[in-house]
Amino acid sequence: MPADGSPSFKSRESLQAIFRPRSVAVIGASTAPEKLGYQIFRNILEAGFPGTVYPINPKATEILGRPCYPSIDTIPAEVDLATIIIPAPLVADTIRQCSKRGAKGAIVISGGFSETGPEGEALQDKLLQAARESNVAVIGPNCQGVNNPHHPLCASWPLLTRRGGVAIVSQSGTVGAALMDWASQEELGVSTFVSLGNRADVDEADLIHYFAQDPHTRTIAIYMEGVKAAHKFLQAVRQCRKPLVVLKAGRTPKGRKAAESHTRSLAGRDEVYEGVFRQLGIHRADDLEQLYDFSKALAYLPRPRGRRLLIVTSSGGSGILATDMAENTGLDVVPLPEEVARKLRAVLPKHCIVANPLDLTGDANAEMYRQVVEAAGPHFDIVGLIFGDPIPGASKVVGTEPLQLVIYLGGAEVERQERLLFHQKGIPVFPTPERGIRALSELLR
């Protein structure tokens, strides 16, 4: 911390060494396919890392066809990043050795640190001391690594390579990986995935500070059990101009206790977090699904110019669910202007219910949605399009004026194909009316 007491963030240079390294050493790379040391090394190669990767293991000569080195001292050139998967007592010294070979960053996958008790805590203190003295930025320990598909660098698992606009920062490896997996399945991808683990050195505030400047990141999604350093966190958030979505776990007394033993986090009083998040303009997600949905909406939808919402649906039930959620989240489902209704009644089939919600009913086709948006769009700030049946060509009729929120359900194989087409165009699709409208409402907070 500088003399004036203001917090200092990890330098851009040291975090670049972690997220965009030119070369990587995998210390503890393994020949055994069931070991993380093998999987991470393989994932770095298979994701297409553009630089040199050095596997390091004194007991192997070659891993996946690459020559293996007995120690970091024996590699032929310097490295930017060390990925470390070796027993906890060896980590601190290894970080010092890596620093001597040029490393500015390290990802420590190994567990056995503060999460295990006082002995582990002492090892973590040594790790931190080594990191500070040798000027190496450390992610972890006890973490699931880093995946930057834009570089690409997959020093993590599972192997996922889809590029997108949401940065995922998670105190839990699995929670973060699940988000990334969903984004990958939907072909939306992520900008970067970071598993923080025990946050001995690099914490969420450093990463908010970094991703605020990252050109690929539009929105930052964070899973946390508590902030590490309140003052630093506040400063990072106040400086960040991108939407931040946070899922803060440990809301109940027993949840708080579980958080303390998971990553030794001080979970704090939930009402205070609620107030702080509101004060800072952080979007608070109540569960994983909301963390995913809010980030998706904030990253891929523009901000609507107002709250007037027209709901167009092929499913009456879905239209009502959407209306209820809209009412509960402060959106205005205002009546359809009479002149627009008259125009639409002339072109739509007789059995359509021309109101708001506008129910095209089960035999709706993509062309009808287009006609509705064309006639009614100018009178609304947002059109919520609910495709509630297998409606082919949906992705061809959705435009950008006014803001169009796409919800697709009940469409089976056609829906799955259309969803991917939408996502390839950068238009997010939500799986239920409630989730779509709830996420949309965050854009107006």
Place this chain on the structure above:
Amino acid sequence: MTIAIGKAMQEGRNLLEPEAYELLAAYGVAVPGHRFVSSAEQAEEAAAEVGYPVVAKIVAPDILHKTEVGGVLLNLNDAAAVRAAYRHIVERSRQAKAALKGILIARMAPPGTEVIAGLTQDAQFGPVVMFGLGGVFVEVYRDVSFRLVPLTEPDAVAMIREIKAFPILQGIRGGRSADLTALADLLLTVSRMGQENPEIAEMDLNPIIVYEKGLSVVDARVLLHHEAAAA
């Protein structure tokens, strides 16, 4: 540092209620007309001065919950009631073995909507301002809102509006709205008091009675950081 805080710090105790009133008044916060007295005669004079009906409250630094020891007598309407109340409180403090500093005679605040506000310390974030409706809303429903010090005006407005019971403040069944501007000003003042007096560890204004116009802080408890003073 106000004189009251300085004196209490020196004596290693928290603020007495008359001192808490003094602190609030120094920040322009409305408190009921009151006198701090130490005899039955003074009590009677004080009551006549502040105007009936009055309340008599025990002032003793080691008593945190005045009502529980029978140290608060409400709705005293004449001189005889005030003298009796004085004697009763002296007797109760003797039974509770409390060091009695005196008795506070304050004008009874007319009824209105009861809210609470306060300042507490969060282990990580430091001083925070709290707001909620009084009674069951806080105790049962935990219907409270928090913001970090320092508060901005939009923060104060937002923390009033976000409690679930907000419609009660706006006025239900044809009732008139409570003075939301005065309430927002009070929250900003609490924030400023926290910022300007780092000796304050905790402040509990409970209840505050809000009217169509204005409000009155009826009961105030201010705890100080004594360790910080020693350091």
